[in-house]
Amino acid sequence: MTMNSTQSYVRTEMLPEKAPPVTNVGIIGWVRQNLFATWLDAILTLMAIYIAYSVLSFLLPWIFGGFWNANSLNECRAKIIEVYGESQNRACWGVIHERFWQLMYGFYPEHLYWRPNLALILLFAGLAPILFGSLPKKLILVSVAVPFIAPWLLWGGSVWVPVTAFLGFVVGYLVHKFVSVAISPLLGLILGVLSAIIWWLFLMGPVGEALQNIIPLGIESVESRKFGGFMLSILLGITGITLSFPLGIILALGRQSNLIIVKSLCVGFIEFIRGVPLITLLFVASVLLQYFLPKGTEFDIILRVMIMVTIFAAAYMAEVIRGGLAALPKGQYEAADALGLDYWQAQRLIIMPQALKISIPGIVSTFIGLFKDTTLVSIIAMADPIQWVKFIQSDSDWNGIIWELYGFVAFVFFIFCFSMSRYSMYLERKLQTGH
Amino acid sequence: MTTLTDPPKESFRLSMLLYDTRYRSTTIQVVALLGFMLGAAWLINNVIVNLAAAGKTFNYGFLKEASGYDINQKLIAYNSQSSHMRAAVVGLMNTLLVAVMGCIAATILGVIIGVLRLSKNWVISRLAAVYVETLRNVPVLLWIVLIMAATSHQLPAPKDFRGDNPAATMKVFDSIAVTNRGVYLPEPLFSKGLGDLPVFPDKESKACQAFYNPDGTPATAKLAKFCGTFQISIDLMAILAVLIAGLITSKLIKTRADQIQKDTGVRPVTWYWRLAVVFLPTLAVLYILGFYLGYPELKGFNFKGGIHMRSSLLALWVALSLYTAAFIAEIVRAGIMAISKGQSEAAAALGLRQNRIMSLIVLPQALRVIVPPLISQYLNLTKNSSLAIAVGYMDITGTLGGITLNQTGRELETVLLLMLIYLIISLTVSSVMNYYNERTKLKER
Numbered sequence: 001m002t003m004n005s006t007q008s009y010v011r012t013e014m015l016p017e018k019a020p021p022v023t024n025v026g027i028i029g030w031v032r033q034n035l036f037a038t039w040l041d042a043i044l045t046l047m048a049i050y051i052a053y054s055v056l057s058f059l060l061p062w063i064f065g066g067f068w069n070a071n072s073l074n075e076c077r078a079k080i081i082e083v084y085g086e087s088q089n090r091a092c093w094g095v096i097h098e099r100f101w102q103l104m105y106g107f108y109p110e111h112l113y114w115r116p117n118l119a120l121i122l123l124f125a126g127l128a129p130i131l132f133g134s135l136p137k138k139l140i141l142v143s144v145a146v147p148f149i150a151p152w153l154l155w156g157g158s159v160w161v162p163v164t165a166f167l168g169f170v171v172g173y174l175v176h177k178f179v180s181v182a183i184s185p186l187l188g189l190i191l192g193v194l195s196a197i198i199w200w201l202f203l204m205g206p207v208g209e210a211l212q213n214i215i216p217l218g219i220e221s222v223e224s225r226k227f228g229g230f231m232l233s234i235l236l237g238i239t240g241i242t243l244s245f246p247l248g249i250i251l252a253l254g255r256q257s258n259l260i261i262v263k264s265l266c267v268g269f270i271e272f273i274r275g276v277p278l279i280t281l282l283f284v285a286s287v288l289l290q291y292f293l294p295k296g297t298e299f300d301i302i303l304r305v306m307i308m309v310t311i312f313a314a315a316y317m318a319e320v321i322r323g324g325l326a327a328l329p330k331g332q333y334e335a336a337d338a339l340g341l342d343y344w345q346a347q348r349l350i351i352m353p354q355a356l357k358i359s360i361p362g363i364v365s366t367f368i369g370l371f372k373d374t375t376l377v378s379i380i381a382m383a384d385p386i387q388w389v390k391f392i393q394s395d396s397d398w399n400g401i402i403w404e405l406y407g408f409v410a411f412v413f414f415i416f417c418f419s420m421s422r423y424s425m426y427l428e429r430k431l432q433t434g435h
Numbered sequence: 436m437t438t439l440t441d442p443p444k445e446s447f448r449l450s451m452l453l454y455d456t457r458y459r460s461t462t463i464q465v466v467a468l469l470g471f472m473l474g475a476a477w478l479i480n481n482v483i484v485n486l487a488a489a490g491k492t493f494n495y496g497f498l499k500e501a502s503g504y505d506i507n508q509k510l511i512a513y514n515s516q517s518s519h520m521r522a523a524v525v526g527l528m529n530t531l532l533v534a535v536m537g538c539i540a541a542t543i544l545g546v547i548i549g550v551l552r553l554s555k556n557w558v559i560s561r562l563a564a565v566y567v568e569t570l571r572n573v574p575v576l577l578w579i580v581l582i583m584a585a586t587s588h589q590l591p592a593p594k595d596f597r598g599d600n601p602a603a604t605m606k607v608f609d610s611i612a613v614t615n616r617g618v619y620l621p622e623p624l625f626s627k628g629l630g631d632l633p634v635f636p637d638k639e640s641k642a643c644q645a646f647y648n649p650d651g652t653p654a655t656a657k658l659a660k661f662c663g664t665f666q667i668s669i670d671l672m673a674i675l676a677v678l679i680a681g682l683i684t685s686k687l688i689k690t691r692a693d694q695i696q697k698d699t700g701v702r703p704v705t706w707y708w709r710l711a712v713v714f715l716p717t718l719a720v721l722y723i724l725g726f727y728l729g730y731p732e733l734k735g736f737n738f739k740g741g742i743h744m745r746s747s748l749l750a751l752w753v754a755l756s757l758y759t760a761a762f763i764a765e766i767v768r769a770g771i772m773a774i775s776k777g778q779s780e781a782a783a784a785l786g787l788r789q790n791r792i793m794s795l796i797v798l799p800q801a802l803r804v805i806v807p808p809l810i811s812q813y814l815n816l817t818k819n820s821s822l823a824i825a826v827g828y829m830d831i832t833g834t835l836g837g838i839t840l841n842q843t844g845r846e847l848e849t850v851l852l853l854m855l856i857y858l859i860i861s862l863t864v865s866s867v868m869n870y871y872n873e874r875t876k877l878k879e880r
Contacts, residue, residue, distance in 0.1 A: 007616055033555075034555065034556060034557040035556060035557060035558060037556070038557060041555075041556050042561055043760055044554075045556055045558050045559070047561050048556075048558045048559050049558055051562070052558070052562060087754045127455070141748060184450075186459065186463070188460070190466060191474075241698065246613060248853050257462050258459050258460075258797055259467070260462055260464070261464040261467055261468050262463065262464060262467050265471055267468065271862070272858065274816070274861070275856055275857060275858040275861035275862060276854045276857045276861070277818035277819070277821040277832075278818075279821045279822065279832060279836075280821065280832070280853050280854050280857065282841075283836060283846075283850050283853070284850060287846040287850065288687075288847060288850050289839075290485070291481065291485045291486065291846070291847055292481050292482060293481055294481055294484075295481070295484055295485055295488055334873055368572070372572075372573070372574035372575070373574070374574060374575045375574040375577060376822070378576070378825070379576075379822070379824055379825055386574075386576060386577060386580060389580075400588070402584045402585065406580070406581045406584070409577060410573045410581070412579055413573050413574055413577065414569065414570065414572045414573055416573035417571075417573070418568065418572050421572070
C-alpha cells in the first residue's frame with residue numbers, strides 16, 4: 001500500500017478572483033438592487049415611474065409649449081387652438097411677459113428701478129464678507145453702510161436721514177466708550193443704549209431738518225404704498241432676517257440667564273410670540289399699533305410690518321439658538337470661566353461660535369419660514385406677489401388665469417428657499433470640524 | 436500662637452452695585468424690571484390717551500350684542516341674531532375642526548412620505564424627496580389660494596349635474612358630489628333617533644319652550660335649535676357608549692386568553708369573539724335607531740342634504756395637510772435615522788422578524804425623537820389655519836378677527852382676545868408635549 005503524500009484533499013493554493021456575476025455590477029446590478037430587489041419593489045417602481053411619467057408628460061409640454069407673446073387670455077387661448085387644436089392644454093406665459101415688472105416691483109416708479117437693484121447689489125456686497133470668509137476685510141465697511149444706504153435708496157428723500165440715523169450709533173458708542181472707561185462697563189452699556197435711543201427719538205429729526213435746510217441734498221422720494229411684488233417680499237424678508245438674528249441671540253441668552261427677572265421677561269416674550277399666529281401680529285401692525293404709540297404718530301405701514309415680522313422671527317430664532325446653547329457641553333462654559341473671561345467675552349469667543357454652528361440648520365429654516373411668511377402681508381392688503389396675482393386676475397384681459405401666475409410665484413419662491421437651504425448645507429459642511 | 440480672625444467685614448459701598456458680582460446681578464435685574472415697567476406704562480398710557488381721544492372705551496360688552504351677520508359653516512346653531520360671543524365660538528370650533536382634520540391627514544401622509552423617502556428603491560425615494568422639497572419651499576398661503584382657485588375653477592358646477600346627459604356625475608355609487616362649491620357627502624341619519632340633549636338649557640327662554648314642545652310652527656321649530664349652549668346628539672352618545680363597552684369586553688377576553696395561555700400554555704382562539712363583541716352590539720344599536728345614509732340630491736340650483744364640505748374648508752384642509760406633511764416626513768425620516776443601525780442588527784440577531792423589529796425596537800425609540808417636533812408641527816398647522824381668512828373660511832380669525840372687528844370697530848379688544856385664544860391653545864398643547872417629554876425622556880444617571 002502506497003501513500004501518495006503529495007495528493008491532498010484540501011486545495012492548497014488560492015483560486016484567482018472571479019468577476020462578479022453580470023447581474024450584480026454595472027447598470028444591471030444597480031437596477032436590480034435599487035429598483036427591482038423584490039416583487040413588491042418592482043411593482044412600486046413601475047407605479048412610481050408611471051405616476052412620474054403621467055405628471056411630466058402633461059406638465060412639460062404645458063410649460064415649454066406655452067405662449068409668451070399674447071396680450072390677453074382670449075388671444076392666447078385662440079393661438080393655442082390655432083396651433084395645437086382644441087384638445088391640447090398649454091400655458092399662457094404672456095401674462096408673465098406683460099406683467100413681469102409689476103410682479104417684481106409693484107407700482108414702484110419705472111425710472112427708479114435702478115435704486116432697488118442697486119440696494120440689492122450693495123446688500124450682497126455687504127453680505128459677502130459675512131457669508132464667505134475668504135474676502136478682503138475692508139468689505140465689512142460696506143456691510144456697515146448698507147443698513148443706512150439701502151433704505152435711503154428705496155424710499156429716497158433727504159440724504160441727512162440715514163446720516164443722522166447712523167450718528168445715533170456713533171453717539172451711543174461714544175457715550176458707552178467714555179462711561180465704560182470713566183465709571184463702569186455696565187453703566188456704560190446702559191447709558192450708551194439710552195443716549196442712542198434719545199438721539200433717535202428726539203434729536204435726529206430736528207438735526208436732520210436743520211442740515212437739510214443748510215445743505216439740501218436728496219433724491220426723489222417714493223411712498224410706501226408703491227412698494228410691491230417680490231421687491232416687498234425680499235425687503236421684508238431681509239430686514240426680518242438681519243434684525244431678528246441679533247435680537248434672537250439676545251433673547252436666547254436672556255432665557256438661559258440665571259437672573260430671574262430677565263429670564264422671565266424673555267420667556268414670557270418668546271412664549272407669547274410663539275403662541276400666536278403671525279397673522280394676528282400683522283393685525284396688530286395694521287390696526288392696533290396706532291393705539292400703542294403717542295397720539296398723532298404717523299408710522300409707515302411697511303415699517304410697522306417690519307417690526308412685527310422681526311419680533312416674530314426673533315422669538316423663533318431665540319428658541320433655535322437656545323437649542324444650540326443647550327447642546328454645548330458644560331465643560332465649554334467652565335473652560336471659559338477658568339480662562340478668566342467675563343460673560344460677554346466668553347459668549348463672543350467660546351460659546352456663541354459653537355452654539356451658532358450647531359444651530360445652523362434651525363437658523364436657516366427659520367429664515368426660510370420667515371421669507372415664506374412675508375406672503376401673509378397680502379391679507380392686510382399689502383401688494384406682495386400673491387396680492388398682485390389677484391390684481392392681475394381681476395383685470396379683464398387676464399380674467400380667469402390661475403396656474404401660470406401662481407406657478408410663476410411659486411417657482412420664484414422655490415428658487416429662493418431652495419437655494420437658501422442648499423447654502424446652509426454648504427455652510428454646515430464648511431464648518432464641519434468633527435470626524 | 437496665632438489667632439484665627441474673621442476677615443474684616445466689608446461695609447457696603449454704593450459702587451459695589453456696579454463692580455461686585457454679588458450685587459451687580461441685582462442691579463441688572465432692577466434696571467431691567469424698571470425698563471420693562473416704564474415701557475409697559477408708556478404703552479398703556481398711550482392706549483388710554485388714544486382711546487380717550489377717539490371717544491372709545493375698553494370693554495367686552497359688545498360680545499353680548501347681536502352679531503348681525505351669518506356664518507356659512509357652523510357646528511352649533513347660529514344665526515345673525517346670535518351674539519358676537521357665539522360667533523366667536525362658532526369660529527373657534529371651525530378652527531379646531533380644520534386643525535384636527537389637518538393634523539390627522541398630515542400625520543398619515545407625512546409618515547408615509549417619510550418612510551418612502553428612506554426606501555431602498557431609488558425611484559420611490561426620489562419622488563418622495565421631490566414632494567418634500569416642492570411643498571415646503573413654497574409659502575403655505577400660496578398653496579391655500581392655489582387649491583381654492585383650482586377647486587372653484589376646475590371642478591364642475593352643480594348645474595353640470597343636471598339633465599339626461601350631464602357633464603358631470605356623482606362619484607362612488609352616486610353618493611358623493613364633487614362640485615366647485617365643495618364636496619357633498621352622504622350624511623348619517625336615524626329614522627327612529629332619540630333626539631338631542633341641550634346643554635345648560637334655560638327653560639324659561641323661548642328657544643327651550645319651543646324645544647320641549649316640538650309641535651309648533653316651522654319658525655318655532657327653528658328656534659328650538661338654540662335651546663341651551665349647544666346640543667348633544669343622544670344617538671351618537673348611545674353608539675359611542677356601546678362601542679366603548681364592546682372594546683372593553685374585547686380587552687377582557689384578551690386578558691383572559693393571556694391568563695389561560697400563561698397557566699396551560701395553550702392559547703384559546705378568540706379573534707371571532709373579540710370581533711363579535713365589538714361589532715354586533717354596535718350594529719344592533721344602529722339598526723334599532725334606524726340608521727340610514729342621507730344622500731345629497733340636486734334640488735333647484737344646488738345640492739341639498741348630505742354633509743356639505745365647503746370648498747374653502749376643503750382647500751384649507753388639503754393645503755395645510757399637504758404642506759405640513761412635508762415637514763412631518765422630514766421629522767419621521769430624521770427620527771428613524773437617529774436610531775443606530777446596531778439596534779436593528781441586534782434585534783435581528785435575536786431572531787426577530789422585520790416587522791417585529793420595527794414595532795418593538797426601532798419605533799419606540801424613534802418616537803421619542805419624533806413626537807416633540809411632531810407636536811410643534813401640529814401647533815404650526817393650527818396657527819396656520821388662521822390663513823383661512825384668505826379663502827373666506829369662517830374660522831376664529833374670520834369671525835372674531837374679521838367681521839366682528841370690522842362691524843364693532845373694537846380693534847383692541849378683538850385682536851387681544853384673538854391672541855389670547857390662540858395663546859391658550861398653544862400653551863395647552865405645549866404643556867401636553869412637556870408632560871410627554873418628561874415621561875419618555877431617557878433616564879440617565
